[in-house]
Amino acid sequence: MILVTTYLALSQIGVAENRxxxxxxxxxxxxxxxxxxxxxRRDVPSPMEPVEPVPRAKLARRxxxxxxxxxxxxxxxxxxxxxxxxxxxxxxxxxxxxxxxxRLHTTVALPIILIITFQIGRLSATWxxxxxxxxxxxxxxVAPALVAIALHPTVVAYSETHGTIPVRSLPERLxxxxxxxxxxxxxxxxxxxxxxxxxxxxxxxADDSRD
Numbered sequence: 001m002i003l004v005t006t007y008l009a010l011s012q013i014g015v016a017e018n019r020x021x022x023x024x025x026x027x028x029x030x031x032x033x034x035x036x037x038x039x040x041r042r043d044v045p046s047p048m049e050p051v052e053p054v055p056r057a058k059l060a061r062r063x064x065x066x067x068x069x070x071x072x073x074x075x076x077x078x079x080x081x082x083x084x085x086x087x088x089x090x091x092x093x094x095x096x097x098x099x100x101x102x103r104l105h106t107t108v109a110l111p112i113i114l115i116i117t118f119q120i121g122r123l124s125a126t127w128x129x130x131x132x133x134x135x136x137x138x139x140x141x142v143a144p145a146l147v148a149i150a151l152h153p154t155v156v157a158y159s160e161t162h163g164t165i166p167v168r169s170l171p172e173r174l175x176x177x178x179x180x181x182x183x184x185x186x187x188x189x190x191x192x193x194x195x196x197x198x199x200x201x202x203x204x205x206a207d208d209s210r211d
Contacts, residue, residue, distance in 0.1 A: 003028035003183075007106045017099035021106040025179040032186035039193050040134075059136075062127045066120060067140040070184065073116045074144040081109040087163040097165045110180070114187045121191020125199065134189055141185035145177040 007024035011017065085101045088094045121137065128136050148155075149170065156167045167173075 002031045003110060004107050007103075011103075017102040021102040022176055022179075024106055025110075025176060025183070029179045029182040029186070032183055032190075036186045036189050036193075039190055042197075059128070059130065063136050063139060066124055066127060067143040070117060070120055070140050070188070071143040071147055073120070074113050074184070075147075077113050077116070078105065078109050081105060081112075085165060088165065089163070094166055101165050110183070114183060117184055117187040118191040118194075121188035121193075122195035123191075124188065125192045125195035128192070133192055137188040137192060138185055141181055141188055144184065145181045148173075148177060 003024050006027045007020050010020035010023055015023070081104050082101060084104060085097050088097050124133065124137060124140075130136070152167070152170050152173070159165065159167045
């Protein structure tokens with residue numbers, strides 16, 4: 001909500017689409033960090049649900065699977081929404097396509113990505129039942145950014161030869177990647193804490209009551 005509201009407000013007062021999207025990402029990331037901090041303060045592990053040690057190999061497979069799922073959702077949703085941006089004709093101005101791409105990514109793609117990522121975070125509460133899950137969630141959240149950095153030269157070359165929107169240089173993209181990575185991490189963490197809180201509030205089974 002903060003993401004879309006900030007973007008629309010900045011657009012209405014004449015801020016360029018790209019800049020409005022960047023500031024909206026930063027504002028949303030700040031609010032998400034505050035919400036996560038408050039949720040983490042309220043989180044109290046259930047004493048009736050001891051953490052069982054997970055073999056390192058099994059834990060690594062689960063983290064890699066969740067990281068791959070996080071990247072896949074990010075790539076699929078972003079790619080699908082980007083398909084609605086028209087190609088730039090030879091010699092034409094890219095301004096309209098760039099503005100439309102920023103608008104669609106900020107108001108459509110990124111909210112959908114964060115909603116699905118929140119659900120992945122809820123799933124991680126079952127798969128990553130470890131003592132310090134946030135560090136694993138942090139590792140998962142950087143997967144989309146690392147792939148984007150690795151593929152940056154390829155994306156630039158594709159843009160130049162196929163008439164898609166110009167790709168900003170890597171130094172210009174890094175702050176945006178950082179804000180989006182922080183949003184993804186907060187969505188994962190809040191989903192994880194939400195699911196853990198729901199499990200801690202479930203009534204005890206008959207076996208637990210007898211114990």
